[in-house]
Amino acid sequence: MTNNHTDIEEKNKLDEMSNSSRVYALFYSFFLIPFMLAVFGALFYFMFLFLTHEKKTPIDLLNNIQSGSSTKRWQAAFELSNMLDEEKILNKELFNTKIKSLFEKSKHDDPKVRAYLALAMGRTGNKDFGDILISALDxxxxxxRLAAIKSLGMLNYNDSCENLVNIIISSINISEILEATISLGLIGNPKYKNILVDNLNHEEPNIRWDSAIALAKMNDSAGSKIIESLLSREYYKKFPSKSDGSGLDxxxxxNCILTAVSVSSILINSDFKxxxxxxxxNDDSPAVRNLALKTFNQYYK
Structure with missing residues (x-):
């Protein structure tokens, strides 16, 4: 009887060891090995990224534009136009010479390269690029052309005002008229207010709105009624978003409301209160509520 009891105990111990081995095998097969593979895969991936990572300084991007493939050139130009500010340019003389040269040569390249280079020049804030951008208006x-117009506004390039006015008067391209209006407002030369006042009655709503905003930035109240409308969400129901791309989403x-609130801190008008x-x-957007409250407390309370 004792022997039988001992045999049973030994059998139970063997079963427990067998079960333990099976559990370990399952753990090893279904968790440890995949986990180790994932770790080594991640290490390999990050090592690959480190080894293949390209430098992203402005000069390096210009070099990519100069010698890269067609796709790589416009992608580098796009990246340059988005990341650039004057503080990131360590060798300004070399950068200025190189980007001007590439811009001239890009006349025979993909137009995207030339457009992004124009935007990059605008983002530097360096007025030395003003004349070359004026030449690109043609x-x-x-x-x-749109990139050049926008960049002249970003540069605050006063010598371009006559060119921008000519675009507003004579262009048949609504986008160009709109961008020239915005740039004229950014430059803010009061000598050219009249053209903006005239555009308060333009048939295109965007041009009316941006003319009013440009005037408000010059502290001119001629477009104050339009600004007041832009502060109301109800007003935008007249311009519903449509499947053909028209209207406003x-x-x-x-964005329109935030812009109107911002300019209401420049052009102080009791009608905006x-x-x-x-x-x-009451606005659904926290960004709108916060900016409106800050503006109201600071300028209208």
């Missing part, structure tokens, strides 16, 4: 490609409406107060308490 470019055959509309994207390049929710993101665009919010009620709209700002309403936005600060």
């Amino acid at each position: 470019d055959a490609n509309s994207d390049v 929710q993101y665009e409406v919010e 009620d709209e700002l107060l309403y936005l600060s308490s």
Whole structure:
């Protein structure tokens, strides 16, 4: 009887050891090995990224534009136009010479390269690029012309005002007229207010709006009624977003309201007070509520 009991105990111990081995095998097969593979895979991936990572300084990007493939050139130009500010340019003389040269040579390249280079020059804030951008206003490609117009505004290049006015008066391209209006407002030369006042009655809503905003930035109240309308969400129901791309989506409406609230801190007008107060308490967007409340408390309380 004792022997039988001992045999049973030994059998139970063997079963427990067998079960333990099976558990360990399952753990090893289904967890430890995949985990180790994942770790080594991640290490390999990050090592690969480290070894293949390209430098991203402005000069390096210009070198990529100069010697890269067609796709690589416009991608480098795009990256340059988005990351650039004057503080990142260590050798300004070399950078200025190189980007001007590449811009001239890009006349025979993909227009995207030339357009992004124009935007990059604008983002530097360096007025030395003003004249070369003015020359690009006659470019055959509309994207390049738009980039040049926008960059002249970013540069605050006063010598371009006559050119911008000519575009507003004579261009048949609505996008160019709109961009020239915005740039004229950014430059803020009061000598050219009249053209902006005239555009308050333009058939294109965007041009009316940006003319009013440009005037407000010059502390001119000629477009104050338009600014007041832009402060009201109800107003934008006249311009619903449509499948053909016309109208305004929710993101665009919010941007318009934020811009109107911002300029209401430059052009102080009691007519804006009620709209700002309403936005600060009732608008669905936290960004709009916060900016409206800050503007109201600081300028209208």
